[in-house]
Amino acid sequence: MNKGTILSSPKQIDIAITGRCNLRCEYCFYADEMVARTDLPTQKWLNFFEELGKLGVMRVCLTGGEVFTRSDFFTLLDGIIANRMRYQILSNGTLITENILSQLSIGKRRLRMDSIQISIDGSCASIHDKSRPNSFDRAVQGLSLLKKAGYPVAVRVTINRYNLHDLENIARFLLEDMGLPSFSTNEAMPIGSGCQNAASMSLTSTERFQAMQTLDHLLKRYPGRLTAQAGPQAKCKAYQEMEDARETGIKTTRWEMGFLTACGCVFSTMAVYHDGSIVPCHMLPGVVLGNICHDSLKEIWHTHPQMKALRERRSIPMHKVQGCQTCEWNEYCNGSCPGLAHQLTGDFNRANPTDCYRKFLLEKESNDALRS
Amino acid sequence: MIHEDQIFVLSSHIAVESFSDGALLFMAENRQLLEFNLTADRILSYTDGHHSVQEIASIIANMYDIPLREALQDTMILYEELHRQKIVFPENPLNKKGIMTQVERNERYMRNPDVGLREEDEDGGLLFNPDTNQVKVLNPTGLFVWKHCDSHHGIESIILKLQEAFDDVPEKEVRADVLSFLEEMEKSGFLGKVLHE
Ligand code: SF4
Ligand code: SF4
Numbered sequence: 140m141n142k143g144t145i146l147s148s149p150k151q152i153d154i155a156i157t158g159r160c161n162l163r164c165e166y167c168f169y170a171d172e173m174v175a176r177t178d179l180p181t182q183k184w185l186n187f188f189e190e191l192g193k194l195g196v197m198r199v200c201l202t203g204g205e206v207f208t209r210s211d212f213f214t215l216l217d218g219i220i221a222n223r224m225r226y227q228i229l230s231n232g233t234l235i236t237e238n239i240l241s242q243l244s245i246g247k248r249r250l251r252m253d254s255i256q257i258s259i260d261g262s263c264a265s266i267h268d269k270s271r272p273n274s275f276d277r278a279v280q281g282l283s284l285l286k287k288a289g290y291p292v293a294v295r296v297t298i299n300r301y302n303l304h305d306l307e308n309i310a311r312f313l314l315e316d317m318g319l320p321s322f323s324t325n326e327a328m329p330i331g332s333g334c335q336n337a338a339s340m341s342l343t344s345t346e347r348f349q350a351m352q353t354l355d356h357l358l359k360r361y362p363g364r365l366t367a368q369a370g371p372q373a374k375c376k377a378y379q380e381m382e383d384a385r386e387t388g389i390k391t392t393r394w395e396m397g398f399l400t401a402c403g404c405v406f407s408t409m410a411v412y413h414d415g416s417i418v419p420c421h422m423l424p425g426v427v428l429g430n431i432c433h434d435s436l437k438e439i440w441h442t443h444p445q446m447k448a449l450r451e452r453r454s455i456p457m458h459k460v461q462g463c464q465t466c467e468w469n470e471y472c473n474g475s476c477p478g479l480a481h482q483l484t485g486d487f488n489r490a491n492p493t494d495c496y497r498k499f500l501l502e503k504e505s506n507d508a509l510r511s
Numbered sequence: 512m513i514h515e516d517q518i519f520v521l522s523s524h525i526a527v528e529s530f531s532d533g534a535l536l537f538m539a540e541n542r543q544l545l546e547f548n549l550t551a552d553r554i555l556s557y558t559d560g561h562h563s564v565q566e567i568a569s570i571i572a573n574m575y576d577i578p579l580r581e582a583l584q585d586t587m588i589l590y591e592e593l594h595r596q597k598i599v600f601p602e603n604p605l606n607k608k609g610i611m612t613q614v615e616r617n618e619r620y621m622r623n624p625d626v627g628l629r630e631e632d633e634d635g636g637l638l639f640n641p642d643t644n645q646v647k648v649l650n651p652t653g654l655f656v657w658k659h660c661d662s663h664h665g666i667e668s669i670i671l672k673l674q675e676a677f678d679d680v681p682e683k684e685v686r687a688d689v690l691s692f693l694e695e696m697e698k699s700g701f702l703g704k705v706l707h708e
Contacts, residue, residue, distance in 0.1 A: 147630055195630070247642065
């Protein structure tokens, strides 16, 4: 392959097709962007999908805002299908009705769907609605409709202070009562509106540890049915691997330890905001690389200095990363998500402080000491 | 599974030296020497892309005066093993007897319009069928053939163009490779045959 090992174009694009939403979630990471940017009209998106089709992009992940607030949603979906792509939807589930379902079943819309993910944050309205106001009944209704009709439905639980003690009930509700094969978890982040609500929403290290213990216990009860790419469950696994590597001297082969290697997205994915702004990832709102209305995605993919810098991040050893030089874990750490590092420190060549194992251990120790 | 009507050819990486009591077979790829008895040597000598398993078995039955059923069984067992070791491979049915009919030569293929292509420069490309979620990796020659499946070029013309474009492709194998590529791509729904009016 020329241009080093860089693919000719991204394989997937994450697209926030709208900044509108019918909810106002407490931790919404997109809240600031929703206010600051405006939606693109239908034709601009259709032109963009044509560009993606020509590049051989294989799939898009449609998100928002809430995708179903767009009245032209199915026109956009058909544009994606016509350009030989598959798609995934992330939704709050509250606008999914029988009518939406029957529209989803037209032509190849259903055939091309990889999954539709609904956010559920509690086992009942009183907990779910604390972080996602006035939405539990409608979200569960949407989820049930999709499940009954046999759609590839997925559920995401965002762990926060309100639902930390409800995790067991949530698992029972989703896996036993609703009969879902699995669900995934992550964690509320102090970005977007989560920033203002950080104190009330985000977990402390001790709470995160509690979440890890509960999830571990749930995984024993429901083996393989709780998954995570980020958040306490994923962190717990990574921390355990760091402990093991330090003790045995044998590093995991699951990821590369000792370098800023956490994010592989920049080798296969890019993202677009609802105003057409192109970013490496939705977690990097400060790194705008261009706009789909006037820039070539392929050009940006191959030549933009920020894309190159993000890819080169992998060769930076942890012992050279600011704040990590003297850490005894730096040989076993990978600094975690650059998006969060950038939002929290203004520099993506830094470690993400919310995932720092040293900090986690220190905070946990002092909290435990305070308690006892 | 081997069947009686199949026709095999020797791999081009094989050299056979026959003696009065059998044969020595040299596999160039792994520099291995294999010894064969006289019957196996006879079977190998008829493995020429013309004789079917059934035909060879009846020659062997006559030669050694054994029941056809027994000869057929022995021949099939031997082919099974030779095929497993990549010493022989089945001739494409289109290429049976080494000749294609005029119709077969002009057979034209077209790409499934729903399949997307990612060209990865000198490495070839990747096909993606979004309807089935299937992915197919193409080497540069596969990519060349794919691009010429435009419903205008017949098989023979694709083979000629391929030979012109890639001088390092061994001539003997081009035909068989192109034919089996087209057959496999058609089977997996990436290509369709253009129907004759
Ligand atoms: S988290 Fe999703 S559903 Fe909630 S306000 Fe933000 S965009 Fe809307
Ligand atoms: S300070 Fe934290 S982020 Fe940096 S190497 Fe140590 S554990 Fe990893």
